[in-house]
Amino acid sequence: MDTSYDTLVDPLERARLLERVHAAVLAGDRLSHEPRPVVFESWRRSLAARIDPDLREPPLAFDSGRIDDVRREHPLARWVPMLRQTLLDAADGTSHVMIITDADGNILWRQGHPQVCRDADRVLLAEGTRWAESTIGTNAMGTTLATGAPVQIHSAEHLVRTYHSWTCAACPVRDPETGALLGAVDLSGPLHTMHPALLALVVAGARLVEGELRWRLAASDDLLRERNAHHLAESGRDAALLSPSGRIVASTPSARFVPGQRIGLDDSGTVRLDDGEDAEVEPLDGGYLLRVGQPRSRRRPQLSLKLLGDEVPAATVDGVRHDLSLRHAEILALLAMNPGGLTAERLALLLHGEQGNPTTVRVEIHRIRNALGPHVVKTRPYRIAADVDSDLHALRETLRHGDAGAAVDRAGLLLPRSESVAIRAERDELVVALRGWVLGSGDPELLWRFAHTDAGRDDLEVLEKARDLMAPDAPQRNVLESRLRLLLEETV
Structure with a gap:
């Protein structure tokens, strides 16, 4: 049996022979020439998938309203201009169209000469259609994705007769990170445009994209090592x-x-x-x-938090002070208030309400861990894994023991610039508790001291009670009277 059709150079002569081979295979007749193995296996898979050789068109995967969103998210999107320049400029752009599919064989991009595109539209070789072997039979895009190898399909090597007037060459593109298929790069045109160099050209285009992806992957690896090498050492x-x-x-x-x-x-x-x-x-x-395994025993870090008052909040780890942004101070305050830990979702809710974004919280936690060290804040859930002392905890303890004098000495508003609902609720609760102790004490000196804190400075009831309890000749009385007059004038 002669199997030499693969060596025929003239595309029209080859196409006529392939038509006879195609008809003989489908009819079960004796073959004068065998299909190439890659084609025969593809026909076998296609027929097993019940593809009708007289099928007129491929199915639509994405309509015009959705395909733009799909293209924006696809990892090959950034390389379309480079592939167009590489493939169409090198392969006479007037006689071919460049096609890029996703891993399922859906055509996401098709570019080329307008006349060739119009010819392609007539047979639905168009953006948004699906060209997997399982939906339209043997074709270069579907077969290259099915086999994972470059392939050229000419004329009647297509199982579906509609495409016997076309020739195409395609190569898969793989993700160097995972090895997964990202899609296929294809050049298609009328059957007379068949040339052995087309396959080498699409392979070169696909390899160029994979090379760029490998370069970006190496840069990403370098950045991961640079930012996180200390985790390995520690x-x-x-x-x-x-x-x-x-x-x-x-x-x-x-x-x-x-x-x-x-x-x-x-x-x-x-x-x-x-x-x-x-x-x-x-x-x-x-x-x-x-x-x-288990880490070597390590001493727990010592963490001191300064969260009260107007000064810049700070965290001191093993004697080293770190000034905190308001957001980081809020996160550490919430973790200190919830020693059992919080999920990213819960932290986002406490910080920002229903508009909170857990991804933003994860980024901020990462920054806190980079600043304070990986052993201060742990994950899953997020929690403080250090021995903590804080001015917030100290104030809570003095109030719990009823030591109003010590509490006034420690008094300061909790992160006064914070708009977090949880922080504001804790701040108000502390002020109400401290104010209740001071007003109930009947001690003019304690009331005077509280009136000089941020929590009591503008509190009319505190100022009036302190004034009334002061001796008539006490110098503090005049100060209290003056402040009361100013506050009352402001409220009028």
Whole structure:
């Protein structure tokens, strides 16, 4: 049996021979020439999927109202201009169209000469249609995705007769991070445009995109190592930095870790390694930290928080002071108030109400951990894992023991610039409790001291009671009278 049609150069002669081969295979007749193995296997898969060779058109996957959103989110979107320049400029753009699909064979982009595009429209070789083998049979885009290898399909090698006047070459594009298919790059045109170099051209275009993706992946790995190398040094046990897909990017010296090895991740916060040992997985900005076994014993950090009053809030860790932004101070205050821990969702609600975004909270926690060290705030749930003392806790304790004098000495509004509902509620509760103790004491000296705090400075009842309890000749009385007059004038 002669199998030499693959060597025919003239595309029209080849197309006529392929028509005879196509008809003979479908009729079950004796073959003078066999289809190429890649084509025969594709026909077999297509027929098993019940594709009708007389099928007129592919199905529509995305209508015009949705395809723009799909394209914006697709990882190949940024490379479309580069592929157009590489493929259409090199392959006579008047006789071909460049097509880019997603991993399911849906055409997301089609560009080329207007006349060729109009010819393509007539056979629904158009954006939004699905060209998987399982929906339209053998074609370069669908077959390259089915096999994971570059392929050229000419004329009657297409199972569906509608496309026997077309020739196409396609190559898959893979994600270098996961190895998953991202889609296919294709050049299609009328059958007389067939040329062996077209396949090499689309392969070069696909490899160019994969090279750019690898470069970006390497840059992302470098950034992950740069930002988080200290986690490995401080872990006290076998540890590794993982990419978002679980690929090992860096690790402590250990025979159990192989660079590039992939760890299966889920939402549990733990994974079981191949050697049977469990490991913790902690989210980082741009990846994960994996830690194996029990850490070496380490002294808990000493954390001191200054959260009351108008001064800049601060956290002191093992004697080192860190000034805090208002947002970080709010988060640390809420964690100190909830020692059992809080989820990102709960923290977002306490900070911002129903408009809170857990993703924003995770970013801020990451920044706090970078500033204060990884052992001060832990995750899953977020919680303070240090020995804490704070002016907020000290004020609470003095009020709990009924020591109004000590409480007044410590008095200061909790993060007075904070608009967090939870912080404001705690702030108001402390003021109400302290004010009640002071008013109930009947001690003019204590009332005088409270009147000089932020909580009591403008409190008419406190000022009036302090004045009334003062001796008539006490110098403080005149100060209180003057302040009362000013406040009453302001309220008129």
